[in-house]
Amino acid sequence: MNTEKTWEDGDVGKRIGNNLRQFRSNKGISLEALANQIGVSKLTLINIERGEANPTLSVIWKISNGLNIPITALLSIEADVSISRNKDGLKLTSSNEVFVAEPLFHSHGLMEFYRGYLQPQGEYLSEPHRQGVIEFVTVMSGKLTLEVDGNTYQLDEYDSIRFKGDRPHKYVNPSSSITILHFVISYSSL
Template sequence: MNTEKPWAEGDVGKYIGANLRQFRGNKGISMDVLAKQIGVSKLTLINIERGEANPTLSVIWKIANGLKIPITALLSIESDVSISRKNDGIKLSSSSDVFVVEPLFRSHSTIEFYRGYLQPQGEYLSEAHQLGVMEFVTVMCGRLTVEVDGETYHLDEYDSIRFKGDRLHKYTNPSSSLTILHFAISYNNL
């Protein structure tokens, strides 16, 4: 059994950059147009495409939304059979490392799967995703508060929630211990 990672530890940015360049080129979108469309500087996008930067989770979301692709399409994880082991995958972080997600598999359909870690007393505000996106979240360990459209939902271990991800939403860990999530994102419009 091959248990090697498909990338070296510091190569995540290179894979994202190569895939960004390919998707942008295939869609015929210039660097200037993409930068203006998603609100990320052209220099930042150039550095990402060159593999000289590891973009934050927020920037990766903006790129995927701008290109209208699932976020995992920017990652290079391919195989007929894939095993996602804890701490062996690519880690995408919020700018403050309060929220860290691991894409479990490269998207082969319109659904993505993630493992997420929200620090104690941590809060992560997610920008709206593409129109039609649905999120499905299960708390595997700890507690979680999700705010969507001004409504707050409290979840305990093994509770699940489904909501429209195409609007601002916030994850909060109200506890003093790490909250671990499994979630799926469905792109109904792709």
């Protein structure tokens, strides 16, 4: 019996909406209260819950931080075997489309795995994740300049970095070609 699950574009919006509604209801938070807490309009949240909106990466981060859940909990698929195929996965984009993150896998709310693409000369300012989050980033192709806490780090192909993700951090591609990244986000305590 094959229990493999894959992402299907038509189901993504509905899955996010259903999961958002379920997590919000389980926590006893109204749409209006969540909207006020995370700085996203109530209408936007209504459209997401109905599966009628395609939220940006920033909005999904705000929702997951506001509900205190990993981002992949909003996207969850339960299966014995999951495959994330190149170019077939769900793509979460920044509002200016300079940065694209593809959720790959999650491990029971403890870790999330992503593939990321940063356009040439592109910059992406990530909002702080919730307290205690650690990010691990490996440059798979290209170059990356990462700014964390006023410090700048230069990474080349196959370089990796670990840092506290609960503070603002900025990803910069200083090159003229796309930078491909692999992310692991850990929610375990420090």
